[in-house]
Structures are given as structure tokens and as C-alpha cells.
Amino acid sequence: MRLAPRNAVFTAVDTTDIRAARSLGSILGPVTGGIKLGKEFFTAHGPQGVLNVAGAETPLFLDLKFHDIPNTVAGGVRAAAKILTPNMLTIHASGGPAMIRAAADASAEFGSSRPLILAVTVLTSMDDDDLASVGVNSTAETQVLRLAELAQKNGADGVICSPREIAAIRNICGPDFNLVVPGIRPAGADHGDQKRVKTPSEAMADGASYLVIGRPITGADDPAHAISTILGSLAA
Numbered sequence: 001m002r003l004a005p006r007n008a009v010f011t012a013v014d015t016t017d018i019r020a021a022r023s024l025g026s027i028l029g030p031v032t033g034g035i036k037l038g039k040e041f042f043t044a045h046g047p048q049g050v051l052n053v054a055g056a057e058t059p060l061f062l063d064l065k066f067h068d069i070p071n072t073v074a075g076g077v078r079a080a081a082k083i084l085t086p087n088m089l090t091i092h093a094s095g096g097p098a099m100i101r102a103a104a105d106a107s108a109e110f111g112s113s114r115p116l117i118l119a120v121t122v123l124t125s126m127d128d129d130d131l132a133s134v135g136v137n138s139t140a141e142t143q144v145l146r147l148a149e150l151a152q153k154n155g156a157d158g159v160i161c162s163p164r165e166i167a168a169i170r171n172i173c174g175p176d177f178n179l180v181v182p183g184i185r186p187a188g189a190d191h192g193d194q195k196r197v198k199t200p201s202e203a204m205a206d207g208a209s210y211l212v213i214g215r216p217i218t219g220a221d222d223p224a225h226a227i228s229t230i231l232g233s234l235a236a
């Protein structure tokens with residue numbers, strides 16, 4: 001299914017400032033697919049903070065990137081699904097088949113209100129040299145494809161990948177697998193620590209399901225204008 005551009009964008013609200021997070025959530029939540037809260041916000045404010053920022057009407061992508069033994073990850077998924085009812089929840093695919101399966105099975109216990117389980121492949125801040133430095137002697141693309149297949153085989157609903165791998169994953173995993181894509185930078189924007197990037201329109205044209213965009217929106221003087229420019233580029 002092809003989403004309207006606004007529904008395909010999740011804004012990464014990475015801050016410890018709860019007032020700023022609430023303000024961004026109220027400005028961006030209604031005009032985009034929803035908001036993503038991750039480790040920075042969660043570590044500072046915990047589940048109650050998440051509930052304060054993501055109202056019931058704002059779709060929530062909870063990006064906690066669980067990576068532990070299967071039993072512990074399953075418990076984390078259950079706790080998050082019960083207390084925070086996120087639409088999407090992340091684990092690391094490199095936790096292996098049993099861990100991915102445990103997360104998928106735990107999510108399935110929540111029936112139609114279960115969160116999508118998305119497996120992080122290779123962080124978008126890493127390139128081939130970074131992978132070699134941690135003992136992975138494959139290109140980022142080869143490693144992403146390996147982990148995407150593993151995630152799909154073990155029940156994940158989709159993966160987190162960079163925009164550079166979207167087309168190759170679509171070929172292998174098919175049209176229904178969710179490809180949720182950070183590493184998005186409008187033309188001319190600062191890449192910061194992101195190494196495998198493309199523009200929003202390139203990523204959507206390649207077949208992304210959702211885009212995750214943080215600093216190009218939240219770091220702008222006028223976040224509402226920044227998101228409207230991005231959505232305009234997608235509509236065009």
C-alpha cells in the first residue's frame with residue numbers, strides 16, 4: 001500500500017526537554033504519520049514521559065532498539081506494548097533468529113493492537129569501514145540484506161535500513177515488508193553523523209514504507225515550515 005506523503009513521515013523527537021518534545025509533538029503529530037521517541041527521551045523521562053508527549057491520537061514509533069537474550073527482549077516487548085501501546089517498536093536484527101522470533105511472538109500476544117516489530121539492520125551512521133572495525137567483513141549492503149532476510153524469516157514485520165538499501169531489500173523481501181528509513185537528508189542539509197543518506201523524495205521513490213526524519217525538522221528555526229517543505233517535495 002502506498003501511503004500519502006504526510007502519513008509516511010515520522011519525526012524523530014530526540015531531546016531531554018519535555019516541553020520542547022510536547023511542543024514538537026503537538027505541531028508535527030497532526031501533520032505527519034506520527035512521532036518517534038527513542039533512547040534519549042525515554043532515558044530522561046521514562047514511560048510516563050512518553051505518555052505525556054504521545055497522546056492517544058498520535059501514532060507512536062518507540063525506538064528502544066532492544067538487544068538482549070530472547071526472554072528479556074520478549075519481556076521488554078510485552079511491557080512496552082502493554083503500557084505504551086506503540087504502533088512500531090525496534091529490536092536489533094543482530095540479536096539473532098531466536099531473539100527476533102521471541103520479539104515477534106511477544107508482540108503477537110497483543111492481537112490487533114500489537115506493535116509492528118522492526119529489526120535494525122546496520123545503523124545508518126556506519127559505513128563499510130565501520131563494519132570492518134567491528135569484525136564484519138561485508139559491505140553495508142550485503143550485511144543489511146543478510147539481516148533483512150533473517151528478520152523476515154523470523155517473523156519481524158519489517159526492518160530499519162538506510163535509503164541506500166531500499167531497492168535491494170524490496171527485491172528480496174517483497175512489497176509488503178515494512179522498510180522504515182532514517183538517514184534522510186533534504187538536499188544541502190547537514191549529514192551530521194549519518195553516513196548512508198538520500199533525500200526524502202529519493203527514498204520514497206525507491207520504495208520506503210516510512211521515513212524517519214529528526215534534526216532536519218527539529219533543528220530548524222521553524223520546524224512546521226521544515227516539515228511542510230519536505231512534504232511538498234514528496235508531493236511533487
Ligand SMILES: O=c1ccn([C@@H]2O[C@H](COP(=O)(O)O)[C@@H](O)[C@H]2O)c(=O)[nH]1
Nearest residue numbers: 012038122123124182183212213214215
Ligand atoms: O540506523 C538507524 C536507526 C535509527 N536511527 C534513528 O533515526 C533518527 C534519525 O535522526 P536524524 O536527526 O534525522 O539523523 C534518530 O532518532 C536515530 O536514533 C538512525 O538514525 N539510524
